[in-house]
Amino acid sequence: MTLPERIDALRKTRLFGNAPDKALQSLAQCAMEHRLQSGEILFLGGDPARGLYVAVSGALRAFRESEEGREQTIHVERAGATFAEVPVFDDGPYPSTVIAEEDSLVLFVKKEDVRRFLLENPEAALSALSLMASRLRKVTQLLEQLSLQDVAQRLAVMLMEEASARGKFQDGVSFSLPDSHQRIAARLGSVREVITRILHRFINEHLIEVRGHRVVVLNAAGLRAKTKMAPPRASHRP
Numbered sequence: 758m759t760l761p762e763r764i765d766a767l768r769k770t771r772l773f774g775n776a777p778d779k780a781l782q783s784l785a786q787c788a789m790e791h792r793l794q795s796g797e798i799l800f801l802g803g804d805p806a807r808g809l810y811v812a813v814s815g816a817l818r819a820f821r822e823s824e825e826g827r828e829q830t831i832h833v834e835r836a837g838a839t840f841a842e843v844p845v846f847d848d849g850p851y852p853s854t855v856i857a858e859e860d861s862l863v864l865f866v867k868k869e870d871v872r873r874f875l876l877e878n879p880e881a882a883l884s885a886l887s888l889m890a891s892r893l894r895k896v897t898q899l900l901e902q903l904s905l906q907d908v909a910q911r912l913a914v915m916l917m918e919e920a921s922a923r924g925k926f927q928d929g930v931s932f933s934l935p936d937s938h939q940r941i942a943a944r945l946g947s948v949r950e951v952i953t954r955i956l957h958r959f960i961n962e963h964l965i966e967v968r969g970h971r972v973v974v975l976n977a978a979g980l981r982a983k984t985k986m987a988p989p990r991a992s993h994r995p
Contacts, residue, residue, distance in 0.1 A: 758790050758813070758862075766813045766864055769837040771888050773811075776874070776881045784874050788864040793817075793857040799840070802854045806844030808867040812836050815861025819853045820943060830944035832895065833858065833935075842888060845871050858940075909955050911945045913983035916965065920974050926981075931973040959983070 758766070763785035767773045773781060788811070793799060799810065802821060812834055819831040819840065831853050834840065840855055845868040875882040915935075923932045934941070938956075939949045959965045964980045966973040974980060 758864075760785055763788050763790070763864060766811055766836075770811055770839050771837075772839050772842065772884055773874075773881060775884055776878050780874065780878050780881075784866065784870065787870040788866050791863050791865055793861045793863070795857055795859045795861075797857050799855040799857065799863065800851050802852060803850050806841055806849065806851045806868065808865055808869075809842055809845050809871060810840040810855075811864040811866070812838045812840070813862040813864060816858040817855050817861055817863070818858050818940075819855045821853050827946075827948070828943040829946050830940070833944075839888070842885065842892070844868065846885075846889075908945060908947045908951055909958075910984055911947075912941070912952065912955050913959075913980055915941070915945065916959075916972065916974075916980060917984060919972075920977075926974070927977050928974060930977075931968075931971050933970050934972060 760782070764778075764781050767776075767781050767785055767788070773784065776784075790813075791799075791810075793815070799817060800806075814836055816833060816835050817838075817840065818833045820828045821831065822828050840863075841851055843852055844850065875885060917926055919932045919935055920926050920930045924930055936944065938952045942949045942952045945952070956965075956967070959980070960967060962976075962979065964974075964976045964983070966975055
């Protein structure tokens with residue numbers, strides 16, 4: 758990557774995007790690129806953390822693995838995302854394993870360089886606080902889902918979120934399944950067989966229809982009911 762390309766990649770992140778051009782140029786000069794093939798591990802949870810990574814292209818998945826070998830996906834990120842911010846601040850090891858879901862390109866920035874950058878650019882430090890708070894909120898929501906919702910509820914929520922990301926959640930909206938059944942199971946804290954069984958149940962109940970890799974919502978109200986979520990309140994504008 759050229760220096761302008763590294764600067765552009767940093768600018769697209771939430772963590773570094775508000776920094777002045779001169780500061781970004783200095784940080785980009787310290788950044789090192791690293792290419793990964795699909796299935797290649799970027800780092801293992803528990804490894805000593807030397808810095809953070811910026812996703813430039815491809816897709817990367819952060820996950821934890823139980824003693825029984827079951828994976829729990831924490832998040833999947835694409836271009837513009839950053840990984841391993843926590844160890845930059847607490848000097849601990851990497852909290853999760855990150856693997857390339859497809860051929861990917863990342864930038865590596867040593868934590869000493871990140872800390873110096875944040876000390877010299879207070880606006881970026883505020884962005885770091887905002888990002889960390891957002892990460893904490895997402896993990897809290899994931900913990901709540903895993904502890905208080907059954908797998909059918911979690912799958913219904915995921916389908917609703919995927920449909921909503923493509924437009925208004927309503928009858929007839931369609932979208933591609935984000936992952937294989939195996940990876941969806943890892944994301945939802947379950948196993949592939951259970952995910953496949955629940956999807957077939959939703960099909961038999963005429964909540965959804967599956968056409969190849971695409972899902973069509975047939976009964977939005979019924980799918981929402983599976984989540985045990987209240988419908989959104991109507992807006993009362995004057």
